[in-house]
Amino acid sequence: MTGRRDVDEELRARLHEAAGAHEPDRARILARVERGMAGRGRDRPGHHGATRPPLLGWARVAGATAAVAGVLAVGGYAVASALKDDAPPQRSVATSPAPAPSREATTSRAPAPPADPTPSAPPGTETPEPPASSRPPAATGSATARPPVSAVEDGPLWSDGSVDPHSHDFWAQSNITLKTGEPLTALTVELVVAQTGGVASTGAWRSLPEEDFTFTVEERDGFLVHRWTLKQGRTVPAGEWMFAGQYDHERGDRDAGGDRYSATATAGSERLSVQGDFAPRDGGS
The missing domain is CATH 2.60.40.290 (Immunoglobulin-like)
Structure with missing residues (x-):
């Protein structure tokens, strides 16, 4: 299991290096295409001086550029997929519902005294007695x-x-x-x-x-x-x-x-x- 993980890590490292080192020389590619198109034009009979490449040639240039961009995109996706597959899976934990409150049994005893209707005084204080005239x-x-x-x-x-x-x-x-x-x-x-x-x-x-x-x-x-x-x-x-x-x-x-x-x-x-x-x-x- 440890050997396979080492191989996977080495593969991802090489893919990263290849993706980072690969930088196509777009200007050089376009120059070669233009030179090829210009040479083809000079070989034609009746050619006088430099001629503008036909529309088809420019379409080929655009297609080559798009192909290069597609290769780069596919390579980046492959590297991201390799990195993502190695991530540990998420786990979920199931919890049991809280128990429902039980209902207290009733009794046939005499009525209980009611609770104190007013809050008690703070500790350490005394309730003053009313004056004798108000009793x-x-x-x-x-x-x-x-x-x-x-x-x-x-x-x-x-x-x-x-x-x-x-x-x-x-x-x-x-x-x-x-x-x-x-x-x-x-x-x-x-x-x-x-x-x-x-x-x-x-x-x-x-x-x-x-x-x-x-x-x-x-x-x-x-x-x-x-x-x-x-x-x-x-x-x-x-x-x-x-x-x-x-x-x-x-x-x-x-x-x-x-x-x-x-x-x-x-x-x-x-x-x-x-x-x-x-x-x-x-x-x-």
């Missing part, structure tokens, strides 16, 4: 009085209120947990959220079947009231159940001290009633 007044009235511990339990019905740990500076979720040792044939649950500024409902859910309840939410006397009512003919089985209300609020660590909940129920022929707030308490029975 919303705390809710007043009977709903602000903290119910006694005994009110969170009535017979087979026990209750507790808590602020969901996923709450943040712009959004919160209040959870009401009910435990019943007997089936309930009637149940109404109310979540009362104090209007501390910018409070607006963003949804609600419960761990019992949605079609078993009628749900409403309304503004009333400075509070946002969520209400779940068990439909007639439906039953809440014995067990532990949760009711949750979600809402936006003004930026900051919201005070849930004015929030309350209550629940009324029927177990057999007995009427039950519980109520409480959202301060931490030990679990019930």
Whole structure:
């Protein structure tokens, strides 16, 4: 393979030298042609002095010149072809297509809290607290009085209120947990959220079947009231159940001290009633 490459390189070198060294003497060729044509004219009878070569002679001169130019062109093309044939062939690389993005599976969990609607402050900075005069007044009235511990339990019905740990500076979720040792044939649950500024409902859910309840939410006397009512003919089985209300609020660590909940129920022929707030308490029975 190496010997053949050496022969090819030597051939190309000689072709280059031949093409460069070959320079036809066009003036000499034309002079010889003219002398030949002039001699032919003197041999003719009746010739007197130098005569102009006929048209045919000039056509031959032009043809000879064109032939020389053609030889030079063919030689140059042969040299270029010899050089081009030795160039390495171009290669193409095939690439596989990028994989299509996979679709995430959906779940039946409770709605996730929304993302922070405003950009966070740069590191090392603190958000100034609003002056006391611009803060919303705390809710007043009977709903602000903290119910006694005994009110969170009535017979087979026990209750507790808590602020969901996923709450943040712009959004919160209040959870009401009910435990019943007997089936309930009637149940109404109310979540009362104090209007501390910018409070607006963003949804609600419960761990019992949605079609078993009628749900409403309304503004009333400075509070946002969520209400779940068990439909007639439906039953809440014995067990532990949760009711949750979600809402936006003004930026900051919201005070849930004015929030309350209550629940009324029927177990057999007995009427039950519980109520409480959202301060931490030990679990019930």
